[in-house]
Amino acid sequence: MTKAERALETRERILTAACEVIADIGFEHVSMRKVAEHAGVSKALLHYHFDTREKLFAEAMTHSFAKTGTDTGSEDDSLPAADVLARIVRSMLPTDAELRQDWKLWQELWVRALRDAAARVLAVDLYDQLHAWVAGVVERGIASGEFTDCDVAEVGTLVLALCDGLGNRLMLEDPRIDLATAQSTIWRAIAPALGIAPVFPEVAPEVSPAV
Known part of the structure; x- marks a missing residue:
C-alpha cells in the first residue's frame, strides 16, 4: 500500500468513526479525542486530517451522504x-x-x-x-x-x-x-x-x- 493509499484509508476510517460517534452521542458531546479513540488513531493524526470539529462534522456529513x-x-x-x-x-x-x-x-x-x-x-x-x-x-x-x-x-x-x-x-x-x-x-x-x-x-x- 502506498503512502497516499494509507492516508486515504486512515481518512476513511476516521470519517466512519466520526459518523458513528456523532450519531451515538450527538455533535455537541463529541470531542476529537473520542473520535480518535473510536477510529483507533492518535489525536495528532486526527488533527492532521481535520483541524477542527466543525470541519470533521462537515466531512462526516458529506461522507454519509455519498454512501446514500x-x-x-x-x-x-x-x-x-x-x-x-x-x-x-x-x-x-x-x-x-x-x-x-x-x-x-x-x-x-x-x-x-x-x-x-x-x-x-x-x-x-x-x-x-x-x-x-x-x-x-x-x-x-x-x-x-x-x-x-x-x-x-x-x-x-x-x-x-x-x-x-x-x-x-x-x-x-x-x-x-x-x-x-x-x-x-x-x-x-x-x-x-x-x-x-x-x-x-x-x-x-x-x-x-x-x-
Whole structure:
C-alpha cells in the first residue's frame, strides 16, 4: 500500500468513526479525542486530517451522504426508472440500521443549521444534490416513456418533503407509521404526476459497489 493509499484509508476510517460517534452521542458531546479513540488513531493524526470539529462534522456529513446512493442502482440504465425511483425513496427513509445512523446525522445537521451559517449552507447544498438525484431519474423515465411528462422539480420537491416528514415519524417509532405505510404514502402521492400505478414496486435492494 502506498503512502497516499494509507492516508486515504486512515481518512476513511476516521470519517466512519466520526459518523458513528456523532450519531451515538450527538455533535455537541463529541470531542476529537473520542473520535480518535473510536477510529483507533492518535489525536495528532486526527488533527492532521481535520483541524477542527466543525470541519470533521462537515466531512462526516458529506461522507454519509455519498454512501446514500450506494445501493440504488441509479447508474444502471437497464433498470426501469420506477424501480430506481423506488430504491431512492427507500434509501431516503430509515429502513435499516445504517440508514438510521445516517438519519441521526441529518437530524444533527438540521439542528446545527438553525444556528450556524456554514451548516445551513451545507444542508442546502446536500438537499440540492438530493433533488437533482431524484429529478435525474424522473427525467430519465419521461424520456423513455415510462413516466408521463410532468413538472420534474415539483415531483422532486414532493418526494424530499414526504421522505423528511415520514422519515422523522419512523425515527420516532410513531405507531401510526411503519415503513410499508411510508413507502406507499409517498408512492400514491407521486404516481398521478408520473402516470404510473400507485403501488410501491417490490424491488430487491441493489448490492453493487458504491459509485
